[in-house]
Structures are given as structure tokens and as C-alpha cells.
Amino acid sequence: MSQQTAEAPVSSTAERAAVLHESGRAPDSKWIIVTRGIQRHYDMGGEIVRALRGVDIAIARNEYVAIMGPSGSGKSTLMNVIGCLDTPTSGEYWLNGTLVSEMTDDQLARIRNKEIGFVFQTFNLLPRATALHNVELPLVYAGIGAEERRKRAKEALESVQLEGRMDHRPNELSGGQRQRVAIARALVNRPSILLADEPTGNLDSATSEEIMKVFEQLAASGQTVIMVTHEPDIAAHARRVVVLRDGLVATDDRREVFAERAGM
Amino acid sequence: MPFFEAIRLAFAQIRVQKLKSFFTLLGVMIGVMFLIAVVSIVSGMGNYMKDELVGKLIALNSFELRQRPNLNIGDVNDAERRSWRTRPRIYEYDVPPVVAALAAGTGWAEYSENGVNVEAPYASPRRVTAYGVSDQYFTIKRMDVALGRLPTAQEYLLGSSVIVIGKDVQDHFFPSLNPLGRELRVGGVPYTVIGVAEPQGSAFGISFDGFLVAPARSPIRRYLNPHGVVDAVIIQSPTEAGIADNEERVREVMRARHQLHPEQPDDFTMETSDSALAFWKKIQGYLVLAGIALPAIGLVVGAIVIMNIMLVAVAERTREIGIRKALGARRRDILRQFLVESTTLATLGAAIGVGMGFAFAKLISMFSPLPAAVELWSVVLGVSVGAGVGIIAGVYPASRAALLDPIAALRQE
Numbered sequence: 001m002s003q004q005t006a007e008a009p010v011s012s013t014a015e016r017a018a019v020l021h022e023s024g025r026a027p028d029s030k031w032i033i034v035t036r037g038i039q040r041h042y043d044m045g046g047e048i049v050r051a052l053r054g055v056d057i058a059i060a061r062n063e064y065v066a067i068m069g070p071s072g073s074g075k076s077t078l079m080n081v082i083g084c085l086d087t088p089t090s091g092e093y094w095l096n097g098t099l100v101s102e103m104t105d106d107q108l109a110r111i112r113n114k115e116i117g118f119v120f121q122t123f124n125l126l127p128r129a130t131a132l133h134n135v136e137l138p139l140v141y142a143g144i145g146a147e148e149r150r151k152r153a154k155e156a157l158e159s160v161q162l163e164g165r166m167d168h169r170p171n172e173l174s175g176g177q178r179q180r181v182a183i184a185r186a187l188v189n190r191p192s193i194l195l196a197d198e199p200t201g202n203l204d205s206a207t208s209e210e211i212m213k214v215f216e217q218l219a220a221s222g223q224t225v226i227m228v229t230h231e232p233d234i235a236a237h238a239r240r241v242v243v244l245r246d247g248l249v250a251t252d253d254r255r256e257v258f259a260e261r262a263g264m
Numbered sequence: 265m266p267f268f269e270a271i272r273l274a275f276a277q278i279r280v281q282k283l284k285s286f287f288t289l290l291g292v293m294i295g296v297m298f299l300i301a302v303v304s305i306v307s308g309m310g311n312y313m314k315d316e317l318v319g320k321l322i323a324l325n326s327f328e329l330r331q332r333p334n335l336n337i338g339d340v341n342d343a344e345r346r347s348w349r350t351r352p353r354i355y356e357y358d359v360p361p362v363v364a365a366l367a368a369g370t371g372w373a374e375y376s377e378n379g380v381n382v383e384a385p386y387a388s389p390r391r392v393t394a395y396g397v398s399d400q401y402f403t404i405k406r407m408d409v410a411l412g413r414l415p416t417a418q419e420y421l422l423g424s425s426v427i428v429i430g431k432d433v434q435d436h437f438f439p440s441l442n443p444l445g446r447e448l449r450v451g452g453v454p455y456t457v458i459g460v461a462e463p464q465g466s467a468f469g470i471s472f473d474g475f476l477v478a479p480a481r482s483p484i485r486r487y488l489n490p491h492g493v494v495d496a497v498i499i500q501s502p503t504e505a506g507i508a509d510n511e512e513r514v515r516e517v518m519r520a521r522h523q524l525h526p527e528q529p530d531d532f533t534m535e536t537s538d539s540a541l542a543f544w545k546k547i548q549g550y551l552v553l554a555g556i557a558l559p560a561i562g563l564v565v566g567a568i569v570i571m572n573i574m575l576v577a578v579a580e581r582t583r584e585i586g587i588r589k590a591l592g593a594r595r596r597d598i599l600r601q602f603l604v605e606s607t608t609l610a611t612l613g614a615a616i617g618v619g620m621g622f623a624f625a626k627l628i629s630m631f632s633p634l635p636a637a638v639e640l641w642s643v644v645l646g647v648s649v650g651a652g653v654g655i656i657a658g659v660y661p662a663s664r665a666a667l668l669d670p671i672a673a674l675r676q677e
Contacts (some may be wrong), residue, residue, distance in 0.1 A: 110592065113591065124674065137588070141597060
């Protein structure tokens with residue numbers, strides 16, 4: 001397939017501006033994520049902390065986007081909202097055509113299960129479960145039968161070249177292998193987006209490159225990838241970089257523009 | 265998450281922490297163990313009372329017409345007991361009209377009993393319970409001879425001086441002799457031993473073999489009762505259902521003979537195995553209640569321990585809960601996981617407790633005269649009580665786990 005080698009597409013600025021201004025309307029199916037005026041406030045013992053102050057982001061299907069920002073910029077909060085682990089205080093969040101900003105905990109759990117594949121900095125594998133069982137976990141909560149589960153988990157592990165490590169526990173795997181198990185787990189339920197939070201934060205640079213290659217291949221094969229990081233050289237692997245500052249989108253550019261501005 | 269998956273997970277968890285699980289379950293185990301042990305012993309005693317004690321004293325499907333209750337143990341005040349003594353006795357001349365009124369196929373035998381002095385040239389004298397009986401007595405009691413023969417119809421009719429003796433009597437008077445044809449002096453009257461009864465066993469350490477049986481009309485009658493008086497008439501129906509009918513027939517005859525007005529109570533007793541067991545049944549009820557109430561305290565403690573351990577488990581596994589939630593576990597999935605875990609844990613403990621309870625009951629019955637019987641309902645009770653304890657103990661920790669915020673849970677180290 002020609003798509004296998006093609007780079008992930010990037011949506012144009014004009015398109016994004018158009019969809020972001022249609023407040024209250026469901027975006028068309030090209031858009032996988034649209035946030036309009038997302039705010040998230042925390043009550044820290046009487047003092048209101050405004051972590052997000054009106055974030056507008058539109059991400060189309062098949063894009064490979066990095067969200068960058070220094071600590072305190074609100075990128076973790078944004079990633080929690082995008083990952084449906086948290087709901088915004090105000091604003092709209094459309095994920096794959098559904099308005100998730102108003103959903104209950106249990107509805108969000110179903111969305112996380114179906115639409116989102118998480119990859120964490122600390123891998124977050126269950127320590128006592130084998131690689132295979134870790135990868136099976138999202139399918140367990142999707143209510144898929146044991147046989148089908150096993151088959152799909154094996155396929156997912158094969159796709160990250162870990163077919164020989166299925167019965168190993170996380171403590172018997174290297175950092176890079178653990179992260180590949182986590183990627184297999186994230187992809188096993190065929191989610192709309194792969195959401196990675198500092199995926200290379202706990203890895204050395206050689207292993208980081210290896211993981212970035214996996215991401216690139218996934219993006220090239222049509223998987224929507226969103227990566228949250230504070231490292232510019234990791235962010236530069238994505239096709240598009242959104243920079244957050246003080247709870248707002250500061251810049252939202254193609255990789256080339258970003259790299260130029262960062263002096264890379 | 266499917267139920268089966270949750271159970272599999274619970275077992276995996278228990279396997280990983282065997283020792284901790286064991287200590288967690290100690291309370292439930294001991295609670296259930298005592299529950300089972302007490303219930304087994306009480307119902308064992310019940311069976312024993314029914315089959316061994318009363319069953320041996322009162323023949324199958326029968327009742328005894330008597331002046332006053334013979335076996336009714338306790339549960340009677342002195343005034344009542346005194347009033348029994350003023351009742352008219354049962355006389356020999358009462359027997360033919362009573363027997364004439366019985367349903368077809370009914371067996372009957374009259375008997376009188378008393379302790380009499382027995383002497384022999386071979387051993388020291390001894391007091392033995394002597395029975396003077398009519399001809400169907402051995403059939404009704406299902407008693408046969410191990411040695412010799414039973415009295416013949418002619419011997420009953422004539423009141424011949426022949427006796428069948430119990431095993432203990434044989435052992436005392438004839439430890440190394442063949443007793444058949446030998447003489448024993450019963451109340452000074454010489455009797456010929458014609459048979460030795462099969463061993464009747466014992467109950468609560470009291471032997472049933474220290475007796476002798478002679479025809480009712482034989483000379484010992486004067487040592488057993490005043491002239492013309494009999495202790496009891498045994499009336500045996502062919503089936504259990506026939507007992508009540510025969511009781512009514514006998515009651516009618518006896519009330520007429522004693523000229524009782526309708527408002528007057530019976531002045532005689534018809535003792536069945538049920539009426540003899542009535543008092544025991546009452547005690548048994550209290551014992552079972554105590555046997556359930558006392559271990560219940562242990563179970564409450566067990567429940568608290570399990571709840572505690574589950575709270576610790578939730579705290580230890582906060583990150584795991586966060587991961588599961590991030591991957592799509594709903595509140596009810598997490599709730600179920602922990603609830604199933606505590607229930608599996610407690611049920612396992614209860615199952616071990618059931619096993620230990622039986623072992624304990626068996627041990628007691630081996631080393632003491634208390635018998636034990638395994639009752640299926642107590643197994644079901646023990647295991648379901650354990651499961652119930654697990655559910656109750658698990659609700660609070662599981663709901664805490666279910667309500668955890670996934671972000672905070674993921675952040676926990």
C-alpha cells in the first residue's frame with residue numbers, strides 16, 4: 001500500500017479556523033478532535049487555579065501531532081481532558097463526532113476503552129501480569145471473549161516485534177520493550193487516537209529513537225497520534241506541533257515552521 | 265469485566281499472597297469451623313437420641329400405653345409428676361378390650377419391668393432388670409437370640425420358669441460356661457436359661473444388655489408389679505401412618521374404661537418416640553441457636569479483618585485501579601473486581617472452615633462419647649455465610665476503589 005510509506009497529512013490553518021468557530025455544532029467526520037474554548041479550573045483550598053484558559057485545537061483524522069509546553073503550561077491537564085480522564089470546567093470537546101465534555105464517569109470509561117489508546121511515560125503496565133495479559137486488558141473491559149482476546153493481543157504484540165516476549169512480566173523486559181508492550185496495549189482495541197504522554201521520558205536516547213520509529217510507522221499507516229512532551233527534539237518527530245503556554249495555545253504549526261523557530 | 269474473569273483475578277491475587285490471605289481468613293475460618301462443629305455434634309446427638317436411645321427403647325412404628333410417661337426426660341414439674349402417680353394403673357383386664365379395638369394387622373405385647381435380685385452358684389448375686397412379657401414382645405422389639413431359643417407359645421401360656429438373658433448377664437454369671445439349660449434364681453425362684461439375646465449396644469455409656477426376659481405369667485410377676493397390674497402395652501402398627509389411628513382407638517377404649525368426661529384430660533399416656541423426643545428437640549433448638557450465635561461473633565471479627573485487608577489492598581493497588589480505569593474499566597467493573605475478590609477470599613476461608621469443622625467434630629466424636637453427624641445443610645450454611653461475610657466486608661473497600669479518580673490514581677507511586 002502506498003499509504004504505508006506516505007507521511008501523515010497535516011490539516012491547513014484555514015480549515016482549522018473554520019471548524020473551531022462553528023461553536024455548538026458537531027464537526028464533520030474529517031475531524032477526530034475539536035476543542036472549543038476548553039477551560040479547566042481547579043479549586044486548590046479556596047484559590048482557583050486556571051490550568052486551561054480557553055484552548056482551541058482541531059485535529060483531523062490521521063494527523064500526527066505533538067503538544068508541547070513547559071511545565072505549568074497546562075499540557076498535562078489538556079492531555080487528561082483529551083484522554084477523557086477529566087472533563088473541562090467549560091467549553092466543548094468533540095471526540096470522533098460525539099460531545100464528550102458533558103459525559104458521566106462511566107460513559108467516559110467506555111469512550112476511553114473504545115476511542116483512546118494511552119501510552120504513558122512510566123509505561124503503567126500491571127506488574128504481576130504477563131505482557132500478553134497486559135495487552136488483553138482493554139479487550140477485557142470491551143467485553144470480548146477470551147479466545148478472540150488472546151488472538152488480538154498476540155497480533156498486537158507481533159506488530160511491535162514482541163512475539164517472543166508474550167509470557168514475560170514487565171520486570172523481565174527492558175524499558176523499550178515495556179513501552180512497546182504499552183503501545184501494543186494502546187492499539188489492541190483499534191482506537192481513534194493514540195495518546196502518548198512523554199512516551200520517551202523514561203528511556204535513553206537510542207531507545208527513544210526506536211519508539212519514535214514505531215510512532216512514525218503508525219502515523220504513516222493512518223493512525224492518529226497525539227504526543228504530549230516537553231522535549232522539542234521529540235516533538236519535532238510529529239508533523240505538527242502545538243505549543244501551550246499559560247493554559248492557552250501559543251503556536252500551532254507544521255513541524256518545519258516549529259523547527260525553524262526553535263533553531264533546530 | 266465478566267464475572268469469571270473477576271474470579272480468576274481474585275484467585276491470582278490470593279495465590280500471590282498466600283500467607284497474607286491465610287491470616288486474613290483466620291477469623292472466618294474459625295467462625296465457620298465452630299459453626300460446623302457445633303451443628304454436627306448437636307445433630308449427631310439428635311440422631312443418636314433418636315436411633316440409638318429412644319429407637320431402642322421404643323420399637324418401630326409403635327407406642328406404649330402406660331400410666332405415666334417413661335422416657336420423657338426433664339421438662340416436667342413436680343406437681344405434674346405427682347399428679348401422674350395418682351392416675352389409675354393399667355390392669356391386665358384392660359388389655360383384652362384395648363387389643364380388640366386395634367386396627368387389623370396391629371401387633372401388641374404387654375410387659376412389666378423391675379429390678380430383681382438374681383443369684384447363681386457360679387457368681388455373686390446381682391440386680392438385673394427383669395421383664396415379664398407376652399408372646400409378641402420379641403417380634404415387636406426385633407430382638408432375637410444369639411444363643412439358644414425364645415420362649416415357646418406354650419411356655420407363655422403356662423408361665424413356665426424360663427428366661428432369655430442379656431449379654432451382660434451372661435458375662436457376669438457365666439463368663440466361661442454355656443448358660444443354656446443352667447439355672448438362675450430370680451427373686452429366689454429357680455429359672456432355666458433358654459437363650460441369650462443379641463447384644464443391644466449402649467447409649468451414653470449405659471449398657472442395654474443387663475436384662476432378663478421371662479413370660480409374663482411366670483412366677484417373677486409378683487416382683488414386677490402388684491397383682492393384675494402391667495407397666496405397658498406396646499402397640500405396633502404395620503406402618504408409620506397407622507400409629508395415629510391406633511392411638512385414637514386406644515384412647516377411646518381407655519377413656520370409656522376410666523369413665524372420663526369429655527372435658528377431663530387423659531389419665532393415661534401413649535408414648536411414641538416423638539413424644540419421648542419432644543424435650544430433646546427443645547434442647548436441640550437452643551443448642552443450634554447457641555452454635556450459630558457464638559461463631560457469629562467470630563464471623564463479625566473475621567469480616568472486620570477482611571474489610572481492613574481489602575482497604576489496604578485498595579490503597580496498595582491504587583495505581584492498578586488507575587491503569588484499569590484509563591483502559592476503560594467502569595466503576596462497576598472495579599467494584600465487582602474487589603467485591604469478587606473479598607467474596608472469593610471469604611468463601612475460600614469458609615470452605616476451609618467447613619473442612620476443619622468436620623475434622624474437629626470427628627475428632628471430638630472419636631475421643632468423647634459425643635457423636636457427630638455431617639449435615640449437608642450446615643455445609644451450605646457455612647459456605648454461604650462465608651460468602652455473605654465477604655460481600656459485606658467488601659462493599660465499603662470496593663466502593664472506595666470504584667470511586668477513585670483515575671488521574672490521581674495514576675499519579676500514585
